[in-house]
Amino acid sequence: MPELPEVETVRRGLEPAMVGARFTEVVLNRPNLRFPFPARFAARVKGREVTALSRRAKYLVAELSSGEALIMHLGMSGRFDVHLPDGRHVSPGDFYLEGAQGQSKHDHVRFDLSNGARVVYNDARRFGFMDLVPSADLATCRHFAGMGIEPLGNELSGETIARLFWGKRTPLKAALLDQRLIAGLGNIYVCEALHRARLHPEAPAGTLADVAGRPTAKAKRLATVIRDVLTEAVAAGGSTLRDYVHTDGSAGAFQHAFRVYDREGLACTAKGCRGVVRRLVQSGRSTFFCETCQPG
DNA sequence: CAACGTACCTGCTCGC
């Protein structure tokens, strides 16, 4: 699930364990995740220091002292378990527990660090992947070339949304999920943002711009609520789904703030709205929305 | 080119 807030939560959890430390051991338990690991993966990582850990959209980027960057994507079910030298164990942003915290069946990569921390990548569905690219080529590498704007960055505005969506007849839901336009939103936060902006998920994306490509009030509203919902979710430590059991108080809590996602049949929570949350399927994925307060 | 659908995986939940 990990969408931007969850990935940012993971980044913040990994940062103290990784940045400034050197990899003393790197072990792959299989040759691939969704894609094969790059050639000599372990050898290229081992012995390097992590000089920075950043995030681009839903990707984590660890800058290595070798001049390469380790790119990591969590797919749908990826997580990192961090074992600290004092015996503590945390799974930052542990959004996919399914009652299996500590479950090691799908441990695919083990990173041991010079500070005594052990970081283990676990991914039941193996939709995640890792890659190594020269840091100098990050902007143009296949993962990031053509990627859209960062929704928590300065670029997001009504003007930008209008320019990106201008003339598009594709549904708003699909346009917001298109990582080439805005990068980092996923199914949950798109549903939540559309609800907050009172926009119908099937409305054509182009309705957020006038004939000249200037933003309508809807575009400005959408830009504002995208920033709001992501900021709130990051502050809450992201969302934790499935059978989350609170253990250390550090994992995500934003799922309690969902207004429409996974709430089919429940009353709309918008102030004064008497509508009911509906579910529809768009490009094969569930959309949750209130047809009463999201007219278009 | 844009806009779809499909594929990639495992595991959980639901209805029978």
Add this chain to the structure above:
DNA sequence: TGCGAGCAGGTACGTT
């Protein structure tokens, strides 16, 4: 209790 169908946060690639 078992079993199949349907569903799940992701992206890449094929076909229209």
